[in-house]
Amino acid sequence: MSSNLPCVFVTRRLPDAAMEIIHSASAAEVWQEEMPPPRAVLLEKVRAAEGLLCLLTDRIDAELLDNAPNLRVVSQMAVGFDNIDVAACSARGIPVGNTPGVLTETTADLTFALLLAAARRIVEADRYARSGAWQTWSPMLLTGPDVHHATLGIIGMGRIGYEVARRAHGFEMNILYTDAQRSEAAEQNFGAQFADLGTLLSQSDFVTVHTPLTPQTRHLMGAQQFARMKPSAIFINTSRGPVVDQAALYEALKRRQIAAAGLDVFEVEPLPLTDPLLQLDNVVLLPHIGSASIATRTRMAVLAAENLVAGLQGLPLPHPVDPAVTRFARP
Numbered sequence: 513m514s515s516n517l518p519c520v521f522v523t524r525r526l527p528d529a530a531m532e533i534i535h536s537a538s539a540a541e542v543w544q545e546e547m548p549p550p551r552a553v554l555l556e557k558v559r560a561a562e563g564l565l566c567l568l569t570d571r572i573d574a575e576l577l578d579n580a581p582n583l584r585v586v587s588q589m590a591v592g593f594d595n596i597d598v599a600a601c602s603a604r605g606i607p608v609g610n611t612p613g614v615l616t617e618t619t620a621d622l623t624f625a626l627l628l629a630a631a632r633r634i635v636e637a638d639r640y641a642r643s644g645a646w647q648t649w650s651p652m653l654l655t656g657p658d659v660h661h662a663t664l665g666i667i668g669m670g671r672i673g674y675e676v677a678r679r680a681h682g683f684e685m686n687i688l689y690t691d692a693q694r695s696e697a698a699e700q701n702f703g704a705q706f707a708d709l710g711t712l713l714s715q716s717d718f719v720t721v722h723t724p725l726t727p728q729t730r731h732l733m734g735a736q737q738f739a740r741m742k743p744s745a746i747f748i749n750t751s752r753g754p755v756v757d758q759a760a761l762y763e764a765l766k767r768r769q770i771a772a773a774g775l776d777v778f779e780v781e782p783l784p785l786t787d788p789l790l791q792l793d794n795v796v797l798l799p800h801i802g803s804a805s806i807a808t809r810t811r812m813a814v815l816a817a818e819n820l821v822a823g824l825q826g827l828p829l830p831h832p833v834d835p836a837v838t839r840f841a842r843p
């Protein structure tokens with residue numbers, strides 16, 4: 513590899529399609545381990561780097577940037593970028609890229625999978641079928657609420673919220689939503705009705721969160737909000753864990769203040785094995801796989817590679833971080 517190519521650090525192995533783009537334009541060092549590079553290693557690796565391709569498991573902050581005097585671009589393989597101090601990057605003139613759009617429908621699919629799994633008790637039923645407990649067909653065995661024609665409350669009608677609404681419309685659900693902005697498209701295409709958060713919480717059979725994690729949305733869902741939900745309601749989160757006060761959610765589930773939850777994201781990831789949520793049957797737990805289809809993860813990696821290369825070449829990034837993500841104001 514020519515030594516004239518800019519030096520880049522890539523914090524995990526990526527699909528070949530992305531690696532080809534990266535290798536064509538840089539001298540890339542790729543972290544080969546399954547676990548993320550430890551902090552000290554990351555700090556050391558960025559010292560000479562002109563480009564950094566990172567994941568949501570890497571903390572990119574002022575300390576790291578101060579350690580990376582040659583850095584010209586930070587490219588994240590994710591749409592969310594709460595692990596990155598974007599202001600600190602901007603202050604140093606370092607553009608930050610993310611991967612919006614390509615994961616929207618895949619994440620909406622997973623949201624619906626979680627919603628159906630929590631409502632129809634799919635995980636419990638699978639355990640039951642394997643356990644030997646299944647003796648006969650029984651009238652009320654493993655029953656749950658219907659999804660079709662129920663009311664779905666969508667908190668955050670951005671790209672993913674909108675695609676969730678499309679799926680809900682297919683199930684003939686009534687849709688309520690809250691956001692800082694009205695979505696004419698969701699109202700016209702899916703009959704979604706705008707509501708304040710309190711109304712949405714008290715009237716919905718299912719509540720699903722689709723906001724970015726910002727200072728405004730941290731613990732947007734807490735004890736007070738769960739208390740407003742119906743005791744029969746089911747809560748879904750595929751956005752970011754800290755949007756929810758997880759201790760309050762645990763209490764609400766344990767005391768059956770709400771019926772169930774489906775969670776793909778947590779305040780601490782991986783979810784510690786000591787976490788009390790693991791003791792509950794009325795919650796479906798997934799390991800942050802919202803965008804995990806083969807095609808989508810490949811598209812995300814390619815986009816991240818394209819952002820990286822554009823930044824190295826001093827060109828505008830195809831997908832600079834989206835200022836719209838800050839628009840969700842706390843209702």
Ligand code: DGY
Binds near residue numbers: 592593803
């Ligand atoms: C993201 O992109 O922000 C997801 O959490 C991972 O796909």
